[in-house]
Amino acid sequence: MKPLNYALLKHFTTVPEACAADVMEVLRAEYSEFKAFKKDSIIAALMTAEANGLLEETRFDLDKNNELRVYYRAHEEGAATINHYIK
Amino acid sequence: MSGVAASADFAAITAKAKLSTAFRKKGILIALASGLLYGFYTAFMTLAMSKGAYVDWYGANTAGLSAFAVTYLVGALGAATTDTCSAIFALSIASARGRMGDFFRTIKTRPGHVMIVAAIFGGPIASTAYVIGLQKAGSIVVPISALCPAIGAILGQFIFKQALNARMLLGIAICFAASVMIAWSSLTGEAPEGMAIGILFGFIAAIGWGFEGCVCGYGTSMIDYEIGITIRQVTSGLSNLIILVPIFTLMSGDGISAFDMVTQSFANGESIIWFIVAGGCAYLTFMFWYRGTGMCGAALGMSCNGTFSFWGPFCCWIILGVVFGQEGWEMPPIAWLAAVVMIIGIFIIAMNPLDLLKKKELQPHETA
Numbered sequence: 394m395k396p397l398n399y400a401l402l403k404h405f406t407t408v409p410e411a412c413a414a415d416v417m418e419v420l421r422a423e424y425s426e427f428k429a430f431k432k433d434s435i436i437a438a439l440m441t442a443e444a445n446g447l448l449e450e451t452r453f454d455l456d457k458n459n460e461l462r463v464y465y466r467a468h469e470e471g472a473a474t475i476n477h478y479i480k
Numbered sequence: 481m482s483g484v485a486a487s488a489d490f491a492a493i494t495a496k497a498k499l500s501t502a503f504r505k506k507g508i509l510i511a512l513a514s515g516l517l518y519g520f521y522t523a524f525m526t527l528a529m530s531k532g533a534y535v536d537w538y539g540a541n542t543a544g545l546s547a548f549a550v551t552y553l554v555g556a557l558g559a560a561t562t563d564t565c566s567a568i569f570a571l572s573i574a575s576a577r578g579r580m581g582d583f584f585r586t587i588k589t590r591p592g593h594v595m596i597v598a599a600i601f602g603g604p605i606a607s608t609a610y611v612i613g614l615q616k617a618g619s620i621v622v623p624i625s626a627l628c629p630a631i632g633a634i635l636g637q638f639i640f641k642q643a644l645n646a647r648m649l650l651g652i653a654i655c656f657a658a659s660v661m662i663a664w665s666s667l668t669g670e671a672p673e674g675m676a677i678g679i680l681f682g683f684i685a686a687i688g689w690g691f692e693g694c695v696c697g698y699g700t701s702m703i704d705y706e707i708g709i710t711i712r713q714v715t716s717g718l719s720n721l722i723i724l725v726p727i728f729t730l731m732s733g734d735g736i737s738a739f740d741m742v743t744q745s746f747a748n749g750e751s752i753i754w755f756i757v758a759g760g761c762a763y764l765t766f767m768f769w770y771r772g773t774g775m776c777g778a779a780l781g782m783s784c785n786g787t788f789s790f791w792g793p794f795c796c797w798i799i800l801g802v803v804f805g806q807e808g809w810e811m812p813p814i815a816w817l818a819a820v821v822m823i824i825g826i827f828i829i830a831m832n833p834l835d836l837l838k839k840k841e842l843q844p845h846e847t848a
Contacts, residue, residue, distance in 0.1 A: 396582040398704050399589070428578030429704060438704070440503050441774045445701035446641060453496045461495040470641075478591050478702060 397424050398438055399479045402447065405467035406475050410451045412462040413439060439465055447471040503775065508830060511772025511784030517765035519791030521562070523799035524758035529558040530806070532751030533744040549732035552612065553741070556728050559607055560720035561745045561752075565759025566766075567717035570710040573763070583707050591702045595711045598695040603716030604724045606688025613681035624682035626659035626789045629782035631690030632697075636778030640698050647832060648779045654825030659789040661818035693782045697773025705774060709767035783829050790819045 395403065400423070404416050411419075413435045424430045442448045448465040456462050467475060528534070536542055537554045545554070574580055586592040613621035630652045637644040700708050721742065729738035746752060773781030793811055801809030 394585065396585045396589070396704070396707070398582075398702060399586075402702060427582075429582075436499075437503070440499075442701045444507075444775055444777055445698050447701050453492055455492045455495070459491070461492060461499060463496065463499070475702075478594075479589070 394423065395479070397427050397429055400424065401435065401438055402442060402467075402475045403479055405448060405465065406472045410464045410466040412464045414456070414462060436463075439463070442471075447474060507772055507775030508780070508784060510768045511776055511781045512787060512826075514765050514768035514772055514785045515787035516791045516795075517761050517768060518785070518788035519793075519795030520799070521758055521761035521765050522788075522792045523795040524754050524761055525558060525562045526796060527800055527804065528562070528751045528754035528758055529554075530800075531754065532748030534558070534751060543736070544734070545736065546732050546734050549728070549734050549736065552608075553725065553728040553732050556608060556720065556724050557741055557745050558755075560717070560725050560742070561755045562758045562762055563603065563713065563717040563720050564746075565717075565756050566762040567710075567713040567759075569760055569763040570713040570767075574706055574710045577706060579704065579706050579710065582704060583710050586703055586707050587711060591699055592711060595696060595699050595703060595708055596715050598692045598699070599712040599715035600719055601688045602692025602696070603712070604719045606685045606692065607720075608724065609681040609688060610685040613678045613685060621678060621682035621685070624679060625685040625689065626656060626786055627683070627686040628689035628693060629779070629786040630656060631686055632694040632773075632782040633779035635690055635694040636698070639694065640778070643777070644779055648829045651825045651827075651829030652779065652783060654828060655783050655786050655822050658818040658822035658825060659786070661821065662789050662793065662815045690782070693769060693773055693785065694778045696770050697778055697781055700770050700774030705767060705771040708770050709763065712766055712770070713763060780826075780829050783826050787819075787822055787826070790815065790822055794819075 397420070400420055401416055404419055405411060408415075413432055416439075417430070417432065417435055420430070439448060443450060443465060447467065448471055449468050451464045451466050453461060453463040529538070534554065537545060537550060541550065571580075574583055587596070610621065610625055613625070633644055633648065633652055696708060696712065703711075725742060726738045729736060729741065745755075769781075769785050772784060775781070776784070793809075793815055797809045797811045800806045
């Protein structure tokens, strides 16, 4: 089992793009018991990864509950870095 | 329908702008808080080292410690006691917040190993170099060590391709100038013997902290910051206590027992209470440093943290001078002026001042 943040980043190397809700849905089965498995924490982790160039924003919109969804992707260099450090 | 779509788009753009602005503001505030807490950490550690067994070691010295032991061993012991208290805080908080499982999983991984190496650079190596530099060259080492934001930012650009333009370099230079102003008042007098070697150690400290801030700030983009700081404090506490203190004990050649020295530092009720407070501040300042640098990038995050060169003397004045009545901690007027200069430097790193003028020019069109 990987640390939560590793699993979060690794997911982006397997999909074209994803938002926080998408990632949480995928990781829910394995990580839902983690205290850090909260939407705010996940969003902060994604924004920190973006600030450090691991991920880049692709688009944003509002979901059916009028909540903001920001989508990110791991560009080629970001994906290479993630795969280099996280096995 | 197009009106509804446009309204939804506008709401999304507004929400996104609000989220980005809030994240950036939070990052800057956290990074600035790290500088302030570094001041309290310094003040409480200094306070602890003026009580208990330290009174004798630095004063009458009935234990018969050599000059080397008083300078290096006692200094390292104070840092080791603070860092160990801080590591206990970090482990307790990580445990209470359900991070221990990920802590053990993370330290086995490559980013975890990198974090440990960076913590050794910033903990025992940089801190010890700083102490030696101060002993050899005096307070000129303070502005030299305050080069760490510049070094961290430059390393961040080369290692992690983080943006660093001419404006940010100007801001870093202004912050450094402010640090020089703070140290200026104590730069008078003849150069002490060993000035060159002291300055060299000051550079080693700056490189160590610059490397640590840059690498560990980036590391929090992969490692949860609460886990990152637990790795840092445990590494620093253990390496100081188990490696550095025994090495200095052997080097002192006094035949003293490292175990006895450590026991006296931890078991004295007068000083340990302040070491615990200092350890709490150390936990917070380094956690905020890592988190703020992760959120803002190396240049801005480390420059905000660089305000420690003002908060250090300021908190020592408040805690040691005003609250505990110790003499010699007053702040010279130039330090207050330097604080303003530092704020200007950070502001220039954070944003282009010309953008404010542009926004003002745009306002009439926006309202029209």
